[in-house]
Amino acid sequence: MNTPAEKNHNPSPEHNHEKCVSKAIGTAEHLCVVRGVQLTPIRHQVLELIWENHKAVKAYELLDRIKPVMDAAKPATIYRALDFLIEQGLIHRIESLNAFVGCNCSGHQHEQLLLICKQCNEVEERPATEVMQALSLEFDQAGFVVHSKALEIHGICVKCIGLNDKQN
């Protein structure tokens, strides 16, 4: 029998996460320079922790994980870093989990459809163009002026379905 941790370790053979992270961090660094904002050590650290994987991560988990490196870290330390990263569009806040996840859509449409797997906790972002168009029509019909969207879907991702099937 697998431990929960093992069960939730769900690598995709074709996914090179090292590359994925370095791209995300690189883009973040570049964007901050371009925008004249500071990706300070704390912010950089938090962003790296978030990018350790593609799973939704909680603020206090980040706090625990940053403490070995930054003993003085307090909730406010984390929340301020998260606020900054969200403002800069470098991470998403997942409202329905009170959690956070790295965003790899910087520069494009930032508000995407989030598919959140209950089993492995990984989050897939999808631009979902048709959905967004249908939403726009809906807003027009309602006369509603949008400021922000939370489009969060919970279920089981394709990788976990595959794993589950194999087990039977």
Place this chain on the structure above:
Amino acid sequence: MNTPAEKNHNPSPEHNHEKCVSKAIGTAEHLCVVRGVQLTPIRHQVLELIWENHKAVKAYELLDRIKPVMDAAKPATIYRALDFLIEQGLIHRIESLNAFVGCNCSGHQHEQLLLICKQCNEVEERPATEVMQALSLEFDQAGFVVHSKALEIHGICVKCIGLNDKQN
């Protein structure tokens, strides 16, 4: 100058709220009988409080509002009632606000698009059929099996836009 409360009082001339509430409560009572579940006094009370208006309301606000009637009420009292009402599809939980709102779509597709006004705090539910269809396609493409959806849009509703325009 208006007080915030006055500013946020935003009645629609064509909306008969008394009728609206009695319909919602009536439907709830009926559904609970049909389903063989108990709409106990506490649950009924909480449902009525939620239906006082169409605004998103917080759990601890409900707690404060129920105390005059039920002095013994504690957080668990409210959260248990809310859990029941959500299970029965009689209210929605608004994930991005940690708040709740009455649901008038019982019997139909329960998961609807929620348009949440930042100014008056009212929530409009919309079936948004085209959006839902586009979402289904997206899930199929992703191979994702959906358990639940949170589709929450924040912005300014058509009534508030009208009011704001008049003020200029």
Place this chain on the structure above:
DNA sequence: AAAGCTAATTTTATATTATTACATTCATTG
């Protein structure tokens, strides 16, 4: 270098939201 400015951080405290656990009571129904 000193003074002044701003953004960022530290620190402490506290507010807000939600759950757990266990005792008790209530409502059926066998």
Place this chain on the structure above:
DNA sequence: CAATGAATGTAATAATATAAAATTAGCTTT
């Protein structure tokens, strides 16, 4: 009417998030 499961009462605490004031670090202006 006793047994059972559902609902409630109660206390404590966990989990999430923010506020506010003091301090620091890095600039820039003189």
